[in-house]
Amino acid sequence: MIDPRLRDRVAVITGATSPLDVGAAIARALARQGCKLVLAETPQGTRTSTEHVRDALRADGAEAESLAIDLTWPDAAPAIFDHAETTFGPVEILINNAAHRVPDTFQPNPVRDLVTIDATGLDAHHAVNTRAPALLMAEFHRRHLRRRADWGRIINVSADTASGTAEEISHSATKNALESLSRAAAAEFGPAGTTVNTISPGPVQTGWLNEATRARLAELSPLRRVGRPDDIADLAVFLASHQARWITGQTIYAGGGKRML
Secondary structure (H helix, E strand, C coil), X not given: CXXXXXXXXXXXXXXXXXXXXXXXXXXXXXXXXXXXXXEEECCCCCCCHHXXXXXXXXXXXXXXXXXXXXXXXXXXXXXXXXXXXXXXXXXXXXXXXXXXXXXXXXXXXXXXXXEXXXXXXXXXXXXXXXXXXXXXXXXXXXXXXXXXXXXXXXXXECCCCCCCCCCCHHHHHHHHHHHHHHHHHHHHXXXXXXXXXXXXXXXXXXXXXXXXHHHHHXXXXXXXXXXXXXXXXXXXXXXXXXXXXXXCCCEEEECCCHHHC
């Protein structure tokens, strides 16, 4: 059996908000490798959904903590790392998975569930999809240098809309910016032993696809199905592993070959 050498590594994951989503799948996959997990999420209501994910992880024997914190708060990054270090120790793996997605358009009279792009909506996407990951990466690197560490992994989760997609104006633009930030970080963090890569998932069934949409999207893939959260989680574990030590600055599309056709 290949040993990814992740046991007792401390990982921060944003956006593990539902047992069905990609963030929770990544958390479960890392937990199976013995990682200690801190799940950070913007609070919504009295009990955050991340707490449910945390409790399920603990029930399976994982060491997991959750933190309700507004990811758009300028000081969120140091607060998250302070919490993780106090609970488990220095953070060695950062997974930026949180996302804001509201379909928008340049058109002045949108139809269906679209809204016309405006400053408020664009700023909301930027704050979660671009600024928060950038500040978390910067905080990761600052502390990495301070303790003179020589091993680190950062994995950012983008989207297959990042190349520019109609009716996904703000989401695609901010995810494209995230991919650019990842490449720049890979160049700057590499000398300190940190790899930085991006996963660009194709359509993944996290509960948002009705049967008709799922079937239509499945036909676009040579594998004739849509993705499952575990498909992305397994790739994240690989990129965090010792075996991926020579891979950095890459955006890896995981979409069942949909882009190939």
